[in-house]
Amino acid sequence: MTSTAPGLAAIRFALDRTSPVPLYHQLAQQLEAAVESGLLTPGDQLGNEIDLSVRLGLSRPTVRQAIRSLVDKGLLVRRRGVGTQVVHRQVRRPLELSSLYDDLDAAGQRPTTRLLRNETVPAGAGVAAALAVPEGGEVTVLERLRFTHGRPVALLCNYLPAGLLPLDTGRLETTGLYRMLRSTGVTLHSAHQSVGARGATAEEAARLEETTGAALLTMRRTAYDDTGRAVEYGTHLYRASRYAFDFQLLVRP
Structure with a gap:
């Protein structure tokens, strides 16, 4: 009892x-x-x-x-x-150029990461266009499962130009990708981002501890450094039951 x-x-x-x-x-x-x-x-x-x-x-x-x-x-x-x-309070994230790890850490959510994939692959058409590299050229792909308080909150997939920075498994599981980029001298300047929603596949649901078809928030982002170079293209999935994006809308004068 x-x-x-x-x-x-x-x-x-x-x-x-x-x-x-x-x-x-x-x-x-x-x-x-x-x-x-x-x-x-x-x-x-x-x-x-x-x-x-x-x-x-x-x-x-x-x-x-x-x-x-x-x-x-x-x-x-x-x-x-x-x-x-x-249950854990839904994470509310401001829509700005920051990493999920940094936002969770700042909110006291004690983020942890499980690295699922870290390898060099040929760039498909969409990734090549986002990173401005030749189709079929080498890019690094990272897949990570991000947790708060021991429960999964997001499934992250990131593509980077090959050789952009050392991608040590230990660091990838204990810090955020944007922190690693900044530590190597990359200055993040801007990003193009889109947010959507869809149902979870069976594989996604199993990883995120949801049911198949459960609502997931989606985010696609291409981040650029201060020279205008694309340094990261991400496709992320978030549990809608534990995560939300906050928007601030301004009226044009």
């Missing part, structure tokens, strides 16, 4: 029954705040709806609706035989 989270007992719920804000929404907001503050941490159990409804003096449907809203936001998950658990 799984016990409820110690942090749950420490939460002082303040529900205002005279407020126009629905009680389920008040409960959801306070549970979300507990996750954000670290009072409830990934893997913590919330117990069952009956116990929580009795403790708070709320109807079971009210508690169920609050939990469902947080499941929909990706903060909680219902697992058969386990119950309702806190």
Whole structure:
């Protein structure tokens, strides 16, 4: 039998029954705040709806609706035989020229990497066009699985001009590609990037611990250095359940 989270007992719920804000929404907001503050941490159990409804003096449907809203936001998950658990907060990444590793590290997400592929291959038409190299010419391809808190969040595939920099397996699994580029004197200047979405194939789903057909965010990016040379072309897949891109849109004067 799984016990409820110690942090749950420490939460002082303040529900205002005279407020126009629905009680389920008040409960959801306070549970979300507990996750954000670290009072409830990934893997913590919330117990069952009956116990929580009795403790708070709320109807079971009210508690169920609050939990469902947080499941929909990706903060909680219902697992058969386990119950309702806190999961890792969805990673929100600003859409700018930075690496996933740096963004995760800055957000305290403790990124780790598993290197799946590191080899020299002939450039296909699309890769050759992106990197401005002859079709069939040599390029380096890297495939990596990026994790946060021990769970996969992204499957990364990057192509680089052959010989651009030493690509040591140890460093590729302990730091980000852009950090490695900068450490060799490459100054990243700009990039062309497109974002989309599609369903996961069976192989992608297995690697990302999703179900086949689950929603994945896609990103294609060609990065350029300060001389205008293409130094990296990436095709990345992100779990939509744990990842989002943030856009800031400005009105043209």
